[in-house]
Amino acid sequence: MQTHIALLRAVNVGGTGKLPMAELRAMCEQAGFADVRTCIASGNVVFRSALAERAVAAALESRLEAYAGKPVGVLLRTAAEMAAVLAANPFPDAPGNRVVAIFLDRPPPADALEHASGRKHEAMALGRREIYVHYGEGMADSRLRIPAAQAGTARNINTIAKLAEMASA
Numbered sequence: 391m392q393t394h395i396a397l398l399r400a401v402n403v404g405g406t407g408k409l410p411m412a413e414l415r416a417m418c419e420q421a422g423f424a425d426v427r428t429c430i431a432s433g434n435v436v437f438r439s440a441l442a443e444r445a446v447a448a449a450l451e452s453r454l455e456a457y458a459g460k461p462v463g464v465l466l467r468t469a470a471e472m473a474a475v476l477a478a479n480p481f482p483d484a485p486g487n488r489v490v491a492i493f494l495d496r497p498p499p500a501d502a503l504e505h506a507s508g509r510k511h512e513a514m515a516l517g518r519r520e521i522y523v524h525y526g527e528g529m530a531d532s533r534l535r536i537p538a539a540q541a542g543t544a545r546n547i548n549t550i551a552k553l554a555e556m557a558s559a
Contacts, residue, residue, distance in 0.1 A: 398433030
């Protein structure tokens, strides 16, 4: 069985996209996933499954759509892939809460960063299936827009480290 980390897109504990983590755990267990654990109430779940990645995503996406009444994006990484995302952080000396990896389904286009707008003090770099952003002055006032990242979901390096640790346990 493979350990997977599912990162849900546009999920939070209040307002739009509300999904209690207990509900997410139950959905994963109903899908037959084992050792289900959530991390932070923002749509992060670690579990094991014998299914192929596409089947895992489809099983979870169908349950989420039934729950939410609309499609909810799911991006998957294996434990090894999540560890690699953490290791590949191009801004290792920056505080973990100021660096995010925007997770994508496929590799970002080579020119993805050229199409970014609203850039001030942010630094960006392409990853394998991620776009890294260092928000030097914090995210609160950033106006950065990266069109290639629209279908992705971001997690800060602190969260990525926690997920990698959970997945390796």
